[in-house]
Amino acid sequence: MAALAGHDLLVFTLTRTAPADTKPDAPARMAVIRVTPDLKKPREQPVEEFEVDFREPFQAYVLGDEYYFLTRSGSVYRAPPADKGKSRRMVAVWAAPQPPVGYIFSDGNRPGVHYLVVTRKREVEQTEWYEYFRLGPNPQTRELKNVEIDSTETPVERAYWMARALRENEILVTPK
Incomplete structure (x- = not known):
């Protein structure tokens, strides 16, 4: 679900069809439904449906009139x-062979601004370093500086140190 400015919600539902013995896999489809809150009964209105390139759990983000998963x-x-009369088409923005996104940070002071962090490995030194990019159509990675994470730290501790580095590097905005 993704909330819209007018307090409506967009619900994204992934439908996967299991193949029959003799038929190939049917493409997975995404249904988008607008939910308008109401104290008595929320109103649901189908918005659109389109094929998707993945069949796994996801998080949805709405940036302007684009959907990101x-x-x-x-x-x-x-x-x-x-275009009018046609369905949306799915485009991979970040996928294999790129390393997987491990963390996402939303800037609470700038709606719609999300930073994704990936882990890179230096084979020679056997060390890790981190890159980040802003969620959008053309990811441009940058090294996340001033972050030192011990391999024994938990995922929550890692997220804390990454968020702190994003803030210290003035990537995430902190009110003054």
């Missing part, structure tokens, strides 16, 4: 608006 395996897909 971050999958459990760390891939990012974009569904830009289609």
Whole structure:
């Protein structure tokens, strides 16, 4: 679900069809439904439906009139608006062979601004370093500086140190 400015919600439902013995897999489809809250009964209105390139759990983000999907395996897909009378088409923004997205940070002071972090490995030194990019159609990675994470730290501790580095590098905005 993704909330819209007028407090309506968009619900994204992934439909996967199991193949019959003699038929190939049917493409997975995404149904988008607008839910208008009401104290008595919320109103549901189908918005659109389109084929998707993944079949796994996901998180949805709405940026303007584009939909973005971050999958459990760390891939990012974009569904830009289609020409009138046509369906949206899914485009991979970040997928294998790129390393999976491991963390996403939303800037609470700038709605619609999300940073995704990936882990890179230096084979020679056997060390890790981190890159980030802003969620959008053309990811441009940058090294996340001033972050030192011990390999024994938990995922929550890692997220804390990454968020702190994003803030210290003035990537995430902190009110003064």
